[in-house]
Amino acid sequence: MQNNIFSGLFVGQNLVTLKQVDSTNTYLKDMLSKSKPVPEGTVIMAEDQFAGRGQRENTWHTEPGKNLTFSILLKPSFVDAQGQYDVTRAASLGVYDALQPLFGGGLKIKWPNDIYYGDKKLGGMLIENILQGSQIKASIVGIGLNVNQDNFTDNTGNATSIKQILHRDYELKNILAQICNHIEGYYLQLKAGRTDFVRNTYLSRLYWLNEAKPFRSNGQTFTGTINNVTDNGLLVVEHEGKVETFNFKEIEFLNK
Structure with missing residues (x-):
């Protein structure tokens, strides 16, 4: 070729x-x-x-x-x-x-x-x-x-x-x-x-950016809003009035 x-x-x-x-x-x-x-x-x-x-x-x-x-x-x-x-x-x-x-x-x-x-x-x-x-x-x-x-x-x-x-x-x-x-x-x-x-x-261009959506972490289901990704790639999610960061295997999108 x-x-x-x-x-x-x-x-x-x-x-x-x-x-x-x-x-x-x-x-x-x-x-x-x-x-x-x-x-x-x-x-x-x-x-x-x-x-x-x-x-x-x-x-x-x-x-x-x-x-x-x-x-x-x-x-x-x-x-x-x-x-x-x-x-x-x-x-x-x-x-x-x-x-x-x-x-x-x-x-x-x-x-x-x-x-x-x-x-x-x-x-x-x-x-x-x-x-x-x-x-x-x-x-x-x-x-x-x-x-x-x-x-x-x-x-x-x-x-x-x-x-x-x-x-x-x-x-x-x-x-x-x-x-x-x-x-x-x-x-x-x-x-x-x-x-x-x-x-x-x-x-x-991020999926679910600034949208209230369902997630699971540590066996718990919650509604959160993605508002950023940190410089080193952690996902920033706001829920229940607090902001948390998650590493790659720490959070699941309940989108299926």
Whole structure:
């Protein structure tokens, strides 16, 4: 395949397409562990990923050849460990911007790293950072996006796909190229020091922002309102007159 649909400077210029792999994140980590250097922006794309992973140790099931399952290698040495959630923000915004022209309204980013249309999950991310001291040596940005899959098994919860919503098939590599180009754009914003711009844009596109909604934490169900995400990625929720912050596994959205 020619890479001319990847119009960015480096993300996607080195594209490795695999027929089948357990996890593109694992494959990319294995590449990094070998002595040969791997260029920044390398993308590993799998036609069939049979052991994809998500947050909370969830598995990501996908029908072979129907969806996008890929990982991007970034080397954000300019981001310290405290700010590593900014890489998640940049990746989330890149996916959002790539898809937004297809959908218009209805698209949101669900904290910490899912892409939603209405109350349905279109895709998710698993970002694994390799630290060197207080800096990030490498970020492996794993993304799964439901594109042309028609049906989902019962255990996939509230999953949907672009095809289910828009009733047509889409060329996977064209969408991949758009995602890579937009992620690169936000990544370069971070590199240029425009961190506040990335954080504010992320917040403005957040699912359930400033809406009273049901949550569960520590076995307790409550109605709360998301009003912010801290610099280091904690969710800020106001309920019963007090403001609390939650880490990734400490709160559940009761949206199913």
